[in-house]
Amino acid sequence: MAFFRVLNQFSKQRLSWALLLAFMIFFELCALGFQHIMMLSPCVNCIYERVAMLGIAGAAIIGLLAPQNGVLRWLGLAGWGYSAYRGLEISAQHVEYQFNPSPFASCDLWVTFPSWLPLDQWAPWMFVASGDCAEVDWIFLSLSMPQWLVIIFAANLIALAFIVLAQFFPSKRGNPIRSL
Template sequence: MFKLKGLLVAWLSAVHSFSQKRLSWLLLLSFVVFFELCALYFQHVMLLAPCVMCVYERVAMMGMGVSALIGLSKPSNKWIRWAGLASWGYTAYRGLQLAMEHVGYQFNPSPFATCDIFPKFPSWAPLNDWAPWMFEPTGDCSKIVWQFLTLSMPQWLVVIFSANLVILAVIVLAQFVKPKAA
């Protein structure tokens, strides 16, 4: 029992130390860039039209990228690291909410529950006007246009955002364990 507790504390201590290094935040940023490039590949190469929910999910993923940039700026600073973690948690949670709503549109279609036709971005950030090649929706939220291992794209996003929240929970827990001196 004590050995298991000691291993857990040592592991969390190593996670805490890793979260203080730029490599950890660079990995998160690389993860986001990879998935954003996948989205653009689906849209511009495979010609799969993104719907409003797809666009919102992209924005949530980009929010995780901004979180990574915050943490990357100075991960050894406790306040900056916590700002990055909090931002990551918020954007991953919002992404999960959006993806789950999108799954609902696909698997429980109803004329009374549909997604918007036009995106509702704030007037100070009309992303679909600034970069229509990335943020202009042209697809239907209820259509399943792609599947991999029997999961649709928003179902995969549920997995991706959920995995982010689980990883984040471990990293946040590790912040309360003192890192071992190198």
Template sequence: MLNLLSQYSQSRVSWFLLLFATLAFEATALYFQHGLGLAPCTLCIYQRMCLLGILLASVIGLLAPKRLIFRVIALLIWLYSAFTGFNLAFQQARLQFAPSLSDSCTLNVDLPTWLPLNEWMPSIFNATGSCAEKAWAFLTIEMSQWMIIIFSCYLAVGIIILFAQCFAPTKRTTWRN
């Protein structure tokens, strides 16, 4: 099984699927913001940035999936982004469902000076909503809880794929690029 996963990770198809899934989540976030008029909060913008990190990881994996160094760098970026996104989603869910007096959410997005996306694209990266607001739910699960599920899945799959890198694929396989 781990041999097969190692082989899959050396295929551009797998990295493209990661790219496609991440683009679908980013497009969904933009639809919620611009199509449904849901104002994103600061934590929402940061979670979107984590999805962009996973998108970057998929592009790096697409560049040279057969080279171990590219796969490992891509996997480490993927895992860091998924872990950070999970923590942000968990923090947002805590603000929504079990707030304490010490919990707060900043009003302005604080991005690095070398990448001020909120200044370059304010319609996408400016936070205008409240982190504690429950604006959308599907199957009685709030958006922050969905993001916990999504980032948990990204994290679990990334850990398994990283572990699979220790196992070389066998010669008798049928998976192709």
């Protein structure tokens, strides 16, 4: 109970949302480093995973605006959840392409964004895919990049579940975080 009350109070502070945003910026910078420094070509799924990370970053910005405001906080939580879930879905499919390739199923050749949000035209250096989804060109601690993304998105969903659950445990008077 006390844990959830502390987590509830933490979710109502800008620091929590700023940390989420900082992690997403770090992961986006890593992706750009892989692409532009290590010269690893991103595939279509890589680009969609990148967009999911940006979705989480956008949700963090919404929460960061006014974390005490319940509407904005819940919008941020919903955006975080949707983006993390879609990112997990896409990265799990990406792992499937890499480790169980099928001659009948593969990722698309080009990214498709809605006409009102042509990210690949606005920022081709970040959103144009030129790699192959089935290719494993980077491994760290015996896991490929999409496998790491499965872990990252799943960890986001686990953290989100705790924070959403904590919303139903209102904090007592005072700020328990300051006493920690």
